Amino acid sequence: MRAFDPELAEIRFGYGLSPHVAAPRDATAMLARLQGPDTMADTYPIEPFDTFRLRMIEVAKAAQIRRKNRGTPAAEAAKKRRNELNAAARKDGLTWAGHVLLRRIWTEDAFRERLVAFWSDHFTAHGKRGVIRRATSPYVQEAIRPHITGRFEDMLQAAVTHPLMLDYLDQSQSMGPGSQRAQSKKKNAGLNENLAREVLELHTLGVGGPYTQTDVRELAELFTGLSFAPEHGFVFRPKFAEPGPETVLGQTYADDATVGPVRAVLSDLAAHPATAAHLARKLAVHFVSDTPDPALVTALEAAYRDSGGTLIALYEVLLNHPSAWSTELSNIKPPQDFMCSALRSLAVPQDLLMRFGEKNMRLVFSAPLTRMGQEWQRPIGPDGWPEQDSHWITPQGLAGRVEWAMAAPEYILRVLPDPRRFVDDVLGARADDAVRFAAAAAESKSEAIGLVLMSPAFQRR
Amino acid sequence: MTSPMSRRAFLQRTGFVGCSLAASPLITPVTFAATPWEARLVVIILRGGMDGLDVVRPYGDPALRDLRPGLGGGPDRGAHDLDGFYALHPTLEPLMRMWGKGQLGFVQAVSTPYRDKRSHFDGQDLLEAGTDTLAGVRDGWLNRMLQAVPGLTAQTAYAIGRSDMRLLQGRADVANWSPEAELGLSPQAQRLMDLVTERDPAIHAAWQEAQLLASLEEEAAVASGKQRKGAHERIADFAAERLNDEARIAAFSLNGWDTHKAQRNALPRALTQLSETLITLRKRMARDVWDKTAIVAMTEFGRTARENGSGGTDHGTGGMMVLAGGAVRGGRVHGDWPGLQSGDLYQNRDLMPTRDVRAHVAWIMRSLMGLDRATLEGSVFPGLDMGNNPGLLL
Numbered sequence: 001m002r003a004f005d006p007e008l009a010e011i012r013f014g015y016g017l018s019p020h021v022a023a024p025r026d027a028t029a030m031l032a033r034l035q036g037p038d039t040m041a042d043t044y045p046i047e048p049f050d051t052f053r054l055r056m057i058e059v060a061k062a063a064q065i066r067r068k069n070r071g072t073p074a075a076e077a078a079k080k081r082r083n084e085l086n087a088a089a090r091k092d093g094l095t096w097a098g099h100v101l102l103r104r105i106w107t108e109d110a111f112r113e114r115l116v117a118f119w120s121d122h123f124t125a126h127g128k129r130g131v132i133r134r135a136t137s138p139y140v141q142e143a144i145r146p147h148i149t150g151r152f153e154d155m156l157q158a159a160v161t162h163p164l165m166l167d168y169l170d171q172s173q174s175m176g177p178g179s180q181r182a183q184s185k186k187k188n189a190g191l192n193e194n195l196a197r198e199v200l201e202l203h204t205l206g207v208g209g210p211y212t213q214t215d216v217r218e219l220a221e222l223f224t225g226l227s228f229a230p231e232h233g234f235v236f237r238p239k240f241a242e243p244g245p246e247t248v249l250g251q252t253y254a255d256d257a258t259v260g261p262v263r264a265v266l267s268d269l270a271a272h273p274a275t276a277a278h279l280a281r282k283l284a285v286h287f288v289s290d291t292p293d294p295a296l297v298t299a300l301e302a303a304y305r306d307s308g309g310t311l312i313a314l315y316e317v318l319l320n321h322p323s324a325w326s327t328e329l330s331n332i333k334p335p336q337d338f339m340c341s342a343l344r345s346l347a348v349p350q351d352l353l354m355r356f357g358e359k360n361m362r363l364v365f366s367a368p369l370t371r372m373g374q375e376w377q378r379p380i381g382p383d384g385w386p387e388q389d390s391h392w393i394t395p396q397g398l399a400g401r402v403e404w405a406m407a408a409p410e411y412i413l414r415v416l417p418d419p420r421r422f423v424d425d426v427l428g429a430r431a432d433d434a435v436r437f438a439a440a441a442a443e444s445k446s447e448a449i450g451l452v453l454m455s456p457a458f459q460r461r
Numbered sequence: 462m463t464s465p466m467s468r469r470a471f472l473q474r475t476g477f478v479g480c481s482l483a484a485s486p487l488i489t490p491v492t493f494a495a496t497p498w499e500a501r502l503v504v505i506i507l508r509g510g511m512d513g514l515d516v517v518r519p520y521g522d523p524a525l526r527d528l529r530p531g532l533g534g535g536p537d538r539g540a541h542d543l544d545g546f547y548a549l550h551p552t553l554e555p556l557m558r559m560w561g562k563g564q565l566g567f568v569q570a571v572s573t574p575y576r577d578k579r580s581h582f583d584g585q586d587l588l589e590a591g592t593d594t595l596a597g598v599r600d601g602w603l604n605r606m607l608q609a610v611p612g613l614t615a616q617t618a619y620a621i622g623r624s625d626m627r628l629l630q631g632r633a634d635v636a637n638w639s640p641e642a643e644l645g646l647s648p649q650a651q652r653l654m655d656l657v658t659e660r661d662p663a664i665h666a667a668w669q670e671a672q673l674l675a676s677l678e679e680e681a682a683v684a685s686g687k688q689r690k691g692a693h694e695r696i697a698d699f700a701a702e703r704l705n706d707e708a709r710i711a712a713f714s715l716n717g718w719d720t721h722k723a724q725r726n727a728l729p730r731a732l733t734q735l736s737e738t739l740i741t742l743r744k745r746m747a748r749d750v751w752d753k754t755a756i757v758a759m760t761e762f763g764r765t766a767r768e769n770g771s772g773g774t775d776h777g778t779g780g781m782m783v784l785a786g787g788a789v790r791g792g793r794v795h796g797d798w799p800g801l802q803s804g805d806l807y808q809n810r811d812l813m814p815t816r817d818v819r820a821h822v823a824w825i826m827r828s829l830m831g832l833d834r835a836t837l838e839g840s841v842f843p844g845l846d847m848g849n850n851p852g853l854l855l
Contacts, residue, residue, distance in 0.1 A: 170721045173771045182770070190770025194721045197776070201580050213577050213808070332664075380508075380716065383582055390630075393663045395637050395671035402671075406650065434660070438653040447650045454654060456661035 002325040007428040011329070011461045013287060013319070014110025016341030019417075019425040021108055027319035033109040035149055035312065040107045041141070044099035044350075047092070049138040049164065049233075056230035059085050059131045089134040094361045096137035097376060098353050101365070104340040105348055115148045115315075116140065117336075118286055121384035123159035123203065125168040126377055132167060136377040139164040152279065152309040153270035160199055160266060161259070163228035169195035169382060176224040176242020191242075196220035198382045204269040206278030215248050222246040222253055222265055276304040283314060285387050289330040293323035329430070329460035332389040335372035337461075338401060339365070342453050345426035346409055346417070364408045372400035401459075406450030419448035430457040497610060500788060500829040501704045501750060503742065504603060504628065504712040505758040507735070508585060509719030512764040512774050513781025514812060515728055516553070517567045517794060521546035524801035529768045532724055547794045552729040555736050559743065559785060566791035568782040568821055568853070570799050572762060572814035579776035581719065584761030589628035591819055591842045600631025602819070603712060606826060606841045607633035615670075618710035619703050621696050626712050636708075638674040638699065677703075693734045694741045701745030704754070718760060722771040739785050752787035755825055755854060759783075763812050766801055779812030782821060788829065790855050795821075816848070823847045828854040 006023035009030065010016060017023070024030045062085065065078035104113045120140045127133045143162045147155035159165055166172045174192035175182045182189035196219035201207045225241035228234050238257040245255045251268060253261040269275060280300035284292035299317050307313035318324055333341060366376050373396070379385050386392075410416055419439040423431045435455040442448035452458060519525055520535025534540060540548035541557055547569075549557070559565040574594075575587045586595055591602025607613055608631065615634035620626035629635045651672065658665040693715060700711040715738065717731040735758065743751055763780030779799070784791060799805050799813040807813045823837040824847060838845050 170771055170773070173722070175770050190768075192721055192769050192771050192773070193775045197579070201578075207578065207580050207583055213579065216579075381581060381719075389663065393667045395667050395674055398664070398667045399671040399675065402654070402668075432660075434656050438657045441649075442653055443649045447653075451650065451653050451657050455657045456664050459664060460661075 002322045002327065004319075004325060005327075007430075008325060008327070010110060011430075012324070014114060015104045015107075015337065015344045016458075016461075017426055017428055018105070018344045018347060020347050021106065021344075024108075027316075030109075030111055030319060031312070031316060034112050034115075034315065036109075038112070038145070040103040040109070040113070041145065043106075044102045046096045046099055046137050046141045048142040049135055049162070050142060052135050052138040053163070053230050053233055055085055055089055055131055060230055086131055089131050091358055093134040093137065094358050094366075097365065098356060098361060100137065101340060101343060101348075102350050102353055105344045105353075106350065111315075112148065114287075116145050118283070119144045119148055119155060121379070122282070123155070123165070124379050124382050124384040125159070125162070125165040127164055127167050132164065135164055147311075149312040149315070150310065151270075152275075152304075152311055153267055155311075156203060156270050157263060157266050160195070160203065161226060161234050161262070163233055165195070166226055166228050166234075169198055171195040171223060172227040174220065174224050174226075175240040176221055178243050179224060179240050181237075181239040191217075191220050191224065193217065193220040195226075196223050199266075199269070202383055204278070205272060205274040209272075209274040209278065211249060218246040219248050219265065222248065222261055225257065226259070226262060270309055273305070276301045276309070280304060280314070282387075283318065286331075287318060288324055288326075290388050293321075296321050296323045329457065331387075332392045332460055334385055334392055335369055335374040335397070335401070336376070338372075338453075338459065339369065339404070341458070342405065342409065343412075345422070345453075345458075346413060346449075348412060352412070364404075364412055368400060368404040368408065372404070373397045402450065402454055405453040406447055409449050409453075410446040416445045416449055419445055419452065422449060423452050426452060427455070427457050432457065497612070498709065498830045499753055500709070501746075501754040501786075502710050502826070502829055503700065503704070503754065503756040503786070504710075505735075505738070505756065505783075506585065506589065506626070506628070506712070506714040507718050507731075507758055507760040508714050508716045509581065509731075509760075510584070510762050510764055510776055511718040511731070511760040511780060512720060512724065512728065513567075513569060513760075513779075514763065514766065515724065515774075516550045516732065516783075517543070517569060517781060518548045518550070519546060519569070519798065519801065520548050522798075522801045524803075528766050528801060531772055532768050532774075543794060546798075550728070550732055552732040553736050555740060559739065560792055563792040564743075564785060564787055564789065565739075566784040566789055566853070567794045567796075568784065568816075568818075568851075569794055569796040570779045570812055570815040571782050571796060571818040571821060572779050573818055575762065576778065577808075579762060579778075581761060581776070584776075586627060588759065588761050588818075589626070591628070593844055601626070601628035602822075602841050603628045603710065604631030604633050604635065606830075606832065607631075607635070607710075609832065609836045609840060610830075614707075616703075616707050619700065619708050619712070621700055621711060621713040622692075626714065629712050636674065637670065638677075691734070691737065693738050697738045697741035698745055701742050705745075705747050705750050715758075720764070721769065721773040721775060724768070724773045727773070735783070742785075754786035755788045755829055756785040757782065757822060757825060758785075759818055759822075765810050766806055766812055767810065777811035778807045779814035780818075782818055784853060788854050790853055795851055795853060816851075817845065819845050820847050821851055821853060824850050825853055 004026050007017060010023045059082055062078040062082040066075045069075040107113055123144060125139060126136045139162060143158040144155065147158060170192045175189050177190055193216055197216045200209065200211045200216060205211055221242040225236045225238060227237045236259040241257045243255055245252050248265055253265055280297050283300055284297050299321060300314050303313045303317040369376050374385060423436055423439045435452060438451045439448045442451055515533050518533045518535060518540055525533060535548045536542045539551040541554060542548050556565055573587050575584050589601045590598045592598050607618055615636050618629060618635045620629040620635055620637045654668060658668050696713050704711055715734050720727040742756065746754065759782045760780050762776060762778055764774035764777040769775050797815040799815050803809055805813055819842045823842055823845060826832050827834065827837060834847060838847055
């Protein structure tokens with residue numbers, strides 16, 4: 001009978017084995033930790049978006065001063081101020097990336113970090129121009145992390161109406177063709193379907209879901225008015241709202257030019273059976289296998305339905321299902337997870353990473369991730385990173401991993417662990433003779449560590 | 462604490478650069494089987510949905526101005542007149558020479574069978590699968606074409622760049638490489654990598670290929686003098702180098718076409734990449750190779766005929782294909798023009814497709830590689846009716 005295995009729990013549902021952090025005893029302990037206090041967020045803080053937007057206000061102020069005082073020393077000073085603000089946000093962005101790494105390296109509750117990553121990817125968003133480009137970590141901290149065990153609907157509401165999402169999917173400028181604003185303005189006033197389409201296709205029903213182009217259009221009209229301003233965060237602009245009721249999936253939503261009908265349609269979409277099916281499959285694929293056991297998907301779907309979309313109920317099913325504990329490792333770790341589990345296996349000390357500096361973070365973290373095919377916080381589209389293994393097992397991706405695995409650990413730590421002990425620490429029961437031999441036979445410690453990290457038992461989970 | 466170091470120093474410190482994989486005994490010797498044809502085919506996937514109506518603007522259609530008051534416009538607004546009806550986006554000025562020589566052409570109002578949901582991801586999957594539906598299809602049309610030709614090697618076709626090229630996935634062997642990936646290991650570490658990955662066929666195969674391709678790329682880099690260029694130019698460099706040699710097919714993608722907002726700024730960025738890519742291919746390919754080459758750039762769908770409220774356009778249906786190379790019949794805009802009056806549009810919003818883009822590609826492969834119609838309509842594009850020859854090649 002396949003059942004809970006502490007090592008497998010860390011490998012499949014966390015960021016791999018750590019030589020210092022004990023693996024969870026059982027599924028009950030994992031679920032209890034997940035619902036307990038979020039200690040990692042306190043230890044390694046990340047600025048919430050509501051604080052980040054003060055930076056946006058400052059940048060906007062500087063831009064205004066520049067516009068009004070062209071060619072004067074005041075404009076020059078404002079330009080300097082803007083550049084400083086941008087540089088500070090860039091530097092802080094890398095610090096937050098470092099905190100994300102530290103949370104994953106040192107947590108006893110690694111499943112929480114994996115879930116945050118999973119849902120951040122489900123609700124992929126990043127700012128497009130100016131200082132907001134650095135706001136992805138603050139968005140995740142504010143709109144995703146607090147909701148991972150609660151109701152899916154709450155996360156959906158938070159993410160879809162979040163300033164970062166409204167910016168990313170062009171919603172903030174979308175106006176109903178019959179709106180007050182479009183009527184008074186001749187040029188560049190009209191509807192933008194981007195967010196409405198992705199909410200149906202990616203966030204809720206899934207691309208196979210029962211919606212049509214008309215539903216996309218109606219939802220886009222219903223969404224008009226969703227916007228944001230740095231001074232307030234999210235705002236609803238009644239003048240942008242399309243007058244008249246809209247009908248989405250056969251349900252008609254009243255016309256009252258407030259955010260109310262938007263909340264209502266999101267609530268209905270969260271409760272839709274197609275959303276349950278879409279999320280159930282996605283979770284199973286992400287955590288278990290590209291071709292998950294249909295019984296697991298059905299059980300997750302039922303848990304979603306029966307709990308009214310409460311996510312902790314899905315995790316309980318997932319962690320107690322026999323097919324989640326297949327002893328054979330399946331999914332390939334995407335580059336970010338590969339890198340984080342390597343850092344966890346090496347127990348990279350917090351002081352070292354915190355003093356690492358911008359240049360070093362680029363050298364050993366962001367630049368190599370890009371070479372492996374997963375630029376930090378920049379998936380190619382709103383559908384996030386691909387799940388299928390074939391996307392990640394490519395010669396160029398593997399070359400990037402080899403290059404990093406053989407050189408980065410030594411660069412970061414200076415003193416590497418004994419490779420012969422490292423094999424067992426990081427692979428546990430999954431160390432085989434070939435990798436043990438390689439770890440002992442390599443010409444240098446750095447190559448030996450790299451070979452262990454490149455072994456299939458480390459690359460898969 | 463670690464002191465700051467340059468990337469090169471970081472690599473040198475660990476003995477990482479300077480060992481050529483070409484000399485390694487681990488490299489599988491490359492066998493060059495004779496391909497049954499000499500022509501070259503380059504397929505570029507333009508991801509995001511290129512706005513064909515803004516790239517090759519039908520300024521002779523009086524409805525254009527009303528649909529797009531802020532976008533586009535003909536020669537009076539800086540576009541290059543092509544034939545009195547269409548005008549080329551000003552950003553593509555560097556390609557006018559190629560157009561004048563008859564080595565650049567376009568096909569308007571084409572699409573895949575994909576309709577109505579207008580999802581990028583499904584649209585691209587269908588474009589690359591080359592079928593009517595995605596149900597049960599796992600391979601791409603370019604791979605199925607290779608399957609139909611006996612005796613090819615993995616080096617006949619290249620999928621280049623970091624992006625997944627579904628159109629080349631399938632049973633036939635294809636080489637994959639990204640010019641950005643670097644690899645350099647001691648011979649000992651290479652042998653041990655072989656040992657460690659041996660029991661995982663997928664990882665092992667990718668590793669073997671990485672070693673082989675690293676050596677090929679090193680040669681290409683030496684030949685080109687190693688200047689730092691944009692990723693798209695390095696991809697084009699690498700493609701040209703391979704095509705000058707034994708490769709016959711290359712495929713890669715260019716992103717950045719999803720212009721929902723401020724298209725006047727967003728589209729020129731993507732167009733510059735396209736034009737630099739085509740020019741690099743022409744410059745780096747040997748003259749006699751270029752003369753035998755057809756380059757086809759295609760996109761998952763066109764965009765709405767009307768501009769939207771943010772100075773951009775939303776996902777549409779009928780789109781445009783770009784043709785280049787010495788083998789194409791350029792200097793003209795092919796395709797049946799459906800018109801832009803509201804009755805002419807698809808669902809009163811998109812350019813009406815007048816022909817399946819697959820039919821054009823099938824005719825190109827028919828002429829270029831001599832594949833028979835039954836293979837093209839039966840296995841490469843199952844169920845397609847190729848119709849009459851549109852005469853896209855010389």
